[in-house]
Amino acid sequence: MAKQQYYKITEVVEYYSINKTLITHCIEQEWIDPVDPETQKLDQEDISRINFIQELQEHMGVNDEAVPIILHLVDQINVLRLKIESQKT
Amino acid sequence: MTFDPYAVLGIAKTATQNEIKKAHRKFAKKYHPDLNPGNSKAEKKFIEITKAYELLETPIKREKFDRGEFEQAQSFSSGGGSKAPFYHETQNGGGRYTYSFEAAGNDIFDSLFTNFNTSQTGEFNAPGGDQFYRMEVEFKDTILGAEREITFPPDKRFKVKIPAGIETGKKLRFAGQGSPGLGKGAAGDSYIEIQVKPSPVFKRVGNDLEMELAVSLSEAILGGTVEILTLEKPIKLKIPPGANTGQRLRVKNKGVMDTRLKTRGNLIVILKVVLPPKIDAELKEMIQTWSQSHTYNPREKSKG
Numbered sequence: 001m002a003k004q005q006y007y008k009i010t011e012v013v014e015y016y017s018i019n020k021t022l023i024t025h026c027i028e029q030e031w032i033d034p035v036d037p038e039t040q041k042l043d044q045e046d047i048s049r050i051n052f053i054q055e056l057q058e059h060m061g062v063n064d065e066a067v068p069i070i071l072h073l074v075d076q077i078n079v080l081r082l083k084i085e086s087q088k089t
Numbered sequence: 090m091t092f093d094p095y096a097v098l099g100i101a102k103t104a105t106q107n108e109i110k111k112a113h114r115k116f117a118k119k120y121h122p123d124l125n126p127g128n129s130k131a132e133k134k135f136i137e138i139t140k141a142y143e144l145l146e147t148p149i150k151r152e153k154f155d156r157g158e159f160e161q162a163q164s165f166s167s168g169g170g171s172k173a174p175f176y177h178e179t180q181n182g183g184g185r186y187t188y189s190f191e192a193a194g195n196d197i198f199d200s201l202f203t204n205f206n207t208s209q210t211g212e213f214n215a216p217g218g219d220q221f222y223r224m225e226v227e228f229k230d231t232i233l234g235a236e237r238e239i240t241f242p243p244d245k246r247f248k249v250k251i252p253a254g255i256e257t258g259k260k261l262r263f264a265g266q267g268s269p270g271l272g273k274g275a276a277g278d279s280y281i282e283i284q285v286k287p288s289p290v291f292k293r294v295g296n297d298l299e300m301e302l303a304v305s306l307s308e309a310i311l312g313g314t315v316e317i318l319t320l321e322k323p324i325k326l327k328i329p330p331g332a333n334t335g336q337r338l339r340v341k342n343k344g345v346m347d348t349r350l351k352t353r354g355n356l357i358v359i360l361k362v363v364l365p366p367k368i369d370a371e372l373k374e375m376i377q378t379w380s381q382s383h384t385y386n387p388r389e390k391s392k393g
Contacts, residue, residue, distance in 0.1 A: 009233060016173055020288055025241075030268045033220055035185070037242050045179040045186060052176040054124045059117045059142075074123055078180040078187040081126055 006041040018050055026050050031067055094141030094154065102155075106148060113142040126177035194310055217268035217277035224249075224281050228288035229320050231255050232345050241266060241279055249281065253346035254296070257285045290318055296345040296354030301361050304328055309362040319343045319356060326358060327355070336360045 013020045026032045027040065031053055035043040042050075049071075056062040056070060095102050098112040116138040118124070125131035145151045165241025180187040224239065234253030240246050241263075249261060260280045290297045312330035316323050319340070326338065337357050344354025365372070376378060 010107055028281050030218075031222075033185070044173065045176075045184045048173045048176040048179045049186065055117065055121060057122075060114055060121070068218075068268075069215065072218065072271075074176070075180075075186050075218070077126060078177055078184075081177075082180075082187065 001013070006036060006043055008039075008041055012042055012047055012050075016047055016051070018047070018054065022054060023050055026053055029064070029068070031071060092140070094144045097137050097141035098145070106151075109142070109151075113138060113146075118194065120139050122175045123177050132175075156330060186218075193278045215271040215276040216268040220267045220279045221276040223284055225284045225286050226251055226255075227286050228291065231283065231285045232291075232293070232320055234348070236348060239281070249284070255283050255285075255291075257281050257283060291320070291356075293345060294357075296347050296352075297357050298344045299357045300356065302326075302358045303361050303363045304332060306362060306364055309333065309360070310342050317358060326359070332360050332362070334360060334362045 007015070009020060013017055014024060022062050023042075026049075027034060032042070032046045032049050034040045034046055053067055053071070054073075056067060062070060095104070097119040098109065098116065100108055100112050104112070117135070120131045120135040120138065122128070122135055143150070145153045160288070201354070221242070222241070226235075226237075229235075230237070230251050232253065234255075235251045237251060237349050239247060239249050245266065247263065247266075251261075260282050263279040263281070265276045266279035269276050285293075291300050293299075302315070304315065307313075308315065308328050309332045310330065312326050312332065314325050315328060317326045317340075320343070323338070324343075326340065328338075338358050340356040340358060342353045343356035346353050
C-alpha cells in the first residue's frame with residue numbers, strides 16, 4: 001500500500017497553487033476536516049475537496065451558504081455509488 | 090484538427106468576456122466530474138471546456154489565441170500547480186468523507202428522503218456532518234482505562250473516558266459535537282478512533298497480556314524469585330526449579346480489564362533462558378563432566 005502523504009498548509013499552497021485564505025476558510029467553515037486536526041495537515045482527500053470547493057465558488061458562482069449543501073449531497077451520492085457498486089459484486 | 094475554444098463553449102468569436110464566463114459557468118455546472126461521478130463522457134467534456142476557457146478567460150490570453158499564438162492549457166486548474174485528482178476519485182472505495190455518512194449507522198436511502206426536508210416556509214433543513222478524529226492512546230490506558238482531556242477544533246474541550254479494554258479501531262462517539270446542521274437540522278456527531286500505542290514489554294492476546302522474561306541459567310535450573318513489571322506496580326514472581334525457555338507462567342488478574350464481564354484477564358510470562366554472555370572454563374568443565382553421564386536429546390519430540 002502506498003504511504004499516506006500528509007501536507008502542511010504551506011506545502012498545499014506551493015504544490016497545488018491553492019490560495020491559503022481559501023484553505024483556512026474551508027477549515028473554519030468545517031467544509032473540510034483535516035486528516036490531522038492537531039497540526040492541520042491535509043491529505044489528498046482534503047486537497048481534492050478544497051479544489052472542488054474552489055471550482056464551485058470560482059467557476060460556478062456558488063456562495064458560502066450553498067457550499068455545505070452541495071458537499072453534503074455530493075458525499076451522499078458517493079455513498080450511493082459505493083452501495084450500488086457493492087450490490088453488483 | 091485545430092482546437093476551437095469558441096465552438097467548445099458554444100459562443101461566437103465576437104462574444105464578450107462576460108458571455109465567455111457565462112458559457113463556461115453553464116457547462117462547468119453541467120459537466121463537473123464531481124457532480125457526475127463515474128461519467129467519463131462528462132469528465133472528458135469538462136476537461137475540454139476548461140481547456141477552452143483557459144485560452145479565453147482573460148482579454149490578454151484571448152488576444153494571444155486570436156493571433157494564432159496557440160498555447161495548450163496545462164491543466165484544468167487555472168493555477169498551474171500540480172493536478173489533484175477529482176474529489177470523487179479520492180472517495181472511490183470509501184474515503185473519510187464518504188465514510189462519515191455510513192459510520193453514523195443511517196440507511197442512506199432513508200436519509201435521502203427523511204433527513205432533508207424543506208419546511209413550509211421554504212427553509213432548507215439538513216443534519217450536520219459527522220467529524221472524525223484519531224487519537225493515539227498509551228497501551229496502559231487502554232488496558233486499565235483512563236480519563237483524558239481532548240480539544241475538538243477550534244477549541245471545544247472535553248473529558249474523555251477511555252474505557253478499559255478498548256482496542257485499536259474502536260470509536261468513541263460524542264453526540265451532537267459534529268458539524269452544525271443546516272436550518273433546523275441537528276448537529277452531527279464527533280467520533281474519535283482509538284489507536285493503541287504498542288507496548289515494548291506487553292502484548293495483548295484477547296484479555297490476557299503476554300510478556301517475555303529472560304531468566305539466567307541458575308534461575309532456570311534452581312528456581313528463584315524475580316521482580317517483574319506489570320501495568321501497575323512491579324511484583325515478585327516465583328520461577329520453579331527446572332524452568333525452561335517457552336514455559337508459560339500465569340499471574341492471575343494482571344491482564345486486561347473486561348468492564349462488561351467485570352473480570353480481568355491474566356498476565357502470561359513466557360520464560361526465555363539466557364546463557365551467561367561468556368562461557369568460562371569452570372562452566373564448560375562442569376557441563377562436560379555432567380553431560381558425559383546425562384545425555385538427552387532435546388529434538389526428540391520434534392522428530393517426524
